[in-house]
Amino acid sequence: MGFVGFVEGPLFYIAAAIFALAAAWRVFGLIRMGRKPDISPPKGSATAGFIKGNLRHFLPRGMFARRTWIHIVGGYAFHLGLFVLFFFGAFHIDFIKQYLGISWTPLPRWGFILASEIAFAGLIVLWVRRFSDPVMRLISDRDDHIGTWLTFLVMLTGCLALQQSHEVLRGIHMLFVDIWLIYFPFSRLMHAFTFVLSRGHTGATYGRKGMNP
Amino acid sequence: MQNTLLTSARTSVGKLGTGLALLLVLLMLFGATETYAQSVRAPGNAVNLDDGIEDGPSNALGDDSQSDFWRNFRGGDPNDIKQMLEARPEGAVLTTTGQHWRELRENYIRKYAGWFPLGVIALLLLYHLIKGKMRIKGGFSGKTLPRFNINQRVSHWFMASVFTILGVTGLIILLGRPLIAPYLGKEVNSVLTSASMQGHNLFGPLFIVALVWMFIKFVRGNFFQWVDLKWIFKLGGFFGGHVSSSQFNFGEKSWFWLVILVGIVMSGTGILLLFPWLVDDLRWLQLSTILHAGGAILLISVLFGHIYVGTAGMEGSIDSMLKGEVDENWAKEHHDLWYEEVTGKSATEEEGTS
Ligand code: HEM
Numbered sequence: 195m196g197f198v199g200f201v202e203g204p205l206f207y208i209a210a211a212i213f214a215l216a217a218a219w220r221v222f223g224l225i226r227m228g229r230k231p232d233i234s235p236p237k238g239s240a241t242a243g244f245i246k247g248n249l250r251h252f253l254p255r256g257m258f259a260r261r262t263w264i265h266i267v268g269g270y271a272f273h274l275g276l277f278v279l280f281f282f283g284a285f286h287i288d289f290i291k292q293y294l295g296i297s298w299t300p301l302p303r304w305g306f307i308l309a310s311e312i313a314f315a316g317l318i319v320l321w322v323r324r325f326s327d328p329v330m331r332l333i334s335d336r337d338d339h340i341g342t343w344l345t346f347l348v349m350l351t352g353c354l355a356l357q358q359s360h361e362v363l364r365g366i367h368m369l370f371v372d373i374w375l376i377y378f379p380f381s382r383l384m385h386a387f388t389f390v391l392s393r394g395h396t397g398a399t400y401g402r403k404g405m406n407p
Numbered sequence: 408m409q410n411t412l413l414t415s416a417r418t419s420v421g422k423l424g425t426g427l428a429l430l431l432v433l434l435m436l437f438g439a440t441e442t443y444a445q446s447v448r449a450p451g452n453a454v455n456l457d458d459g460i461e462d463g464p465s466n467a468l469g470d471d472s473q474s475d476f477w478r479n480f481r482g483g484d485p486n487d488i489k490q491m492l493e494a495r496p497e498g499a500v501l502t503t504t505g506q507h508w509r510e511l512r513e514n515y516i517r518k519y520a521g522w523f524p525l526g527v528i529a530l531l532l533l534y535h536l537i538k539g540k541m542r543i544k545g546g547f548s549g550k551t552l553p554r555f556n557i558n559q560r561v562s563h564w565f566m567a568s569v570f571t572i573l574g575v576t577g578l579i580i581l582l583g584r585p586l587i588a589p590y591l592g593k594e595v596n597s598v599l600t601s602a603s604m605q606g607h608n609l610f611g612p613l614f615i616v617a618l619v620w621m622f623i624k625f626v627r628g629n630f631f632q633w634v635d636l637k638w639i640f641k642l643g644g645f646f647g648g649h650v651s652s653s654q655f656n657f658g659e660k661s662w663f664w665l666v667i668l669v670g671i672v673m674s675g676t677g678i679l680l681l682f683p684w685l686v687d688d689l690r691w692l693q694l695s696t697i698l699h700a701g702g703a704i705l706l707i708s709v710l711f712g713h714i715y716v717g718t719a720g721m722e723g724s725i726d727s728m729l730k731g732e733v734d735e736n737w738a739k740e741h742h743d744l745w746y747e748e749v750t751g752k753s754a755t756e757e758e759g760t761s
Contacts, residue, residue, distance in 0.1 A: 264561050307609060315565075315613055322564035327557055328730055350572075353609050354602035363602055 198365035201372055209375035216379030217387060224391050229398070236402045243401010244394040250407055251393045268319030275313025276349075279306060310353060317346055341383045344374045508693040516700050517585050521578075523708045531715045534645070541645075541721045543736045551732035552749060560728055562624045566617040566666075572610045574707050576603035581700055611677045618670040628654035629663040634744065653744040662713055669702045676702070 195203065254266055280286055284300035291297040301309065321342045324330050348370045355363035378384065397407035555563070579587070580603050588596040635657035637650060643658050644650040655663065676695035679685055683692055717724050723737035738746040743754035 264558060310609060311613055314610070315616065318565055318568045319561060322568060323557070323561050326560040326564055326729055326731070350606070354606050356605040356609070357601045359601050360598045362598060 198361050198368070201365050201368040205372045206368065209372035213375040213378055217384065220379055220384060221387055221391070224388065229395070232402060237404030238401050240398040240402040243407050244398040246401060247395075247397015247407035248390060248393045250397075264319060264323060268316045268323065270316070271312045272316025272320055275309045275311075275316055276345075278309035279313055279349075282306070282309070310349070314349060314353075317342065317349070321346070337381050340377070341381050344370065344377055345383070348374050504690050504693055508697070511697060512700075516697065517582065520700065520704045521582055521586065523704050524711060527708045527711045531711060531720075535715075535719065538645075540719060543722050543734065544740060545736045547723065547734045548736045550735045551726075551730075552735055552738050552746070553731060554727040554733045554738075555731050557731065559624045560731055562617070562620040563728055566614075566621050569610055569613045569617045570706075570710070573607060573614055574703070574710075576607040576610070577703050578707070579603040580607060581703075608681060611681060614670070614677070615674045618667065618674060622667055625663055629660045631657070631660055635660065649740070651743050652741065653748070654742060656742070658716070662709065665709060666706065669706055672698055673702045673706070 254262065259266065278301070282301040283306045284303070287297050287300045300306075321339075324334050324338065324342070348367070351363070351367040351370050355367045358364070374383075378386075400407040579599050583596045583600045583603070587599060632653065634651055634653065638644075638652055638657040641648050641650045643656065650656065676699040679691060679695045680699060686692065717728065721741075723734050726737075727733045735746070735750075739754040746752070746754045
């Protein structure tokens with residue numbers, strides 16, 4: 195078995211299994227922890243608070259918006275760009291179809307490129323802010339940088355393989371995908387799943403007290 | 408008698424036969440020519456090259472001289488830069504700028520481009536070995552002044568990141584054939600070039616975003632002033648002596664405008680190369696590749712100098728772009744006029760005496 199066969203075959207299966215099992219383990223672990231029992235009578239709905247907390251935190255609060263607009267624009271550009279390029283790129287839809295049998299309409303190539311450019315711009319902005327803002331620098335650790343760089347390398351190697359003329363380039367992209375999948379559950383990349391829980395937890399706590407989350 | 412009759416009859420039949428045979432041959436020949444002509448008849452939209460051309464080679468040139476004729480035929484003097492800029496010259500049938508473009512690219516640009524950045528690195532190394540790091544004379548004071556806000560820093564590092572990706576991929580595209588293929592093989596070069604081209608094309612448009620952002624964030628303070636003349640005469644203080652300067656010195660201002668102006672050329676030519684259908688004259692694209700490569704080599708070469716002064720060459724410089732703040736002593740030494748402007752204190756007098 196060659197390099198490409200290995201990274202798209204056995205290594206991918208192992209990585210996908212680690213990703214799914216370990217991420218599910220962590221999410222269930224968090225859910226099982228539950229909340230501290232609250233004996234005070236509820237003044238509002240915790241469920242509504244959970245939902246409200248999740249939705250409201252998509253928007254920055256008043257004065258923060260002005261101070262951190264770079265972070266907001268960068269964050270949205272990266273996450274939306276990544277979502278679009280992953281779920282609507284023709285190559286990715288083909289890949290998903292191959293494994294899961296389902297597919298949907300892909301974006302035209304120019305749309306895919308544009309989404310990638312927006313995602314790259316966002317990710318670079320987020321990363322350079324991490325080291326050029328003293329506070330961000332203080333609260334960032336190795337995991338933050340590894341997570342950013344792995345994601346960047348997955349995206350970059352994908353972009354470098356766009357000509358589809360050399361199998362090895364696709365293989366390198368897949369290698370980084372595999373490493374990323376294995377690293378994901380053990381890192382802060384897990385925020386892709388856990389943000390719902392953390393926002394929800396805050397929201398539910400406030401909601402039960404009858405406060406706006 | 409019978410014999411004579413028979414003989415003459417035979418002769419007549421023979422003549423008739425010969426005549427018929429000849430007629431048949433002639434008919435066949437005509438017929439054959441007809442079918443032959445039909446079988447190669449040109450398609451309806453083809454142009455008959457013979458149309459409009461007078462007979463005989465002596466008339467081909469008309470009254471023109473041989474050289475004039477060929478010059479017009481191929482599109483004017485290709486060595487003349489104006490010819491490359493003009494739309495297709497009147498009366499031109501064919502242009503030979505492609506050949507000259509290829510020669511320029513292969514024999515000059517690809518051959519010598521790599522030496523410029525290498526030369527700059529060598530000079531910087533030499534300077535560093537002889538003069539060493541430029542230290543802050545009074546040492547770090549521990550007191551800092553805000554120099555660049557977070558938007559300025561992020562825009563700078565955004566440009567630096569995009570530029571690095573474009574620089575590396577661009578150099579592989581330009582110099583892969585002479586520098587990678589002979590040593591690592593054509594296959595490796597082909598893989599690297601394909602990857603670089605895709606990366607370069609995708610990141611190119613982000614350079615334009617970075618350029619506009621940087622321009623907006625840094626243009627204030629980068630206009631030239633009379634005090635910059637002193638900086639030039641004192642060679643920027645790199646060989647001793649103190650030079651006065653405001654927020655940015657002449658070297659920094661020149662770097663800023665070089666980035667912006669050459670950046671505009673890079674963006675314009677890059678757009679043409681990315682969307683070649685925007686022009687219908689191939690020579691625009693040939694000119695674009697040359698300007699694009701030349702601009703890139705210029706920026707990359709000067710960038711090494713910029714990076715050197717920003718890091719290993721000058722103590723305390725990098726703080727402005729990492730923390731946004733600089734040490735007061737650094738400011739007094741390198742940007743005394745700016746120090747005086749923002750603090751209202753004198754840069755030369757000791758603390759407490761001013
Ligand atoms: C990656 C290596 C780089 C380093 C270490 C670096 C370092 C620095 C530092 C320390 C400053 C602040 C100087 C001061 O306080 O006066 C600065 C300013 C600046 N840099 Fe960079 N830089 C890098 C790359 C780039 C690139 C790639 C570009 C553009 C293509 C660039 C363009 C500028 C500009 C325009 C300024 C503002 C100075 C002025 O307006 O004249 N830098 N850089």
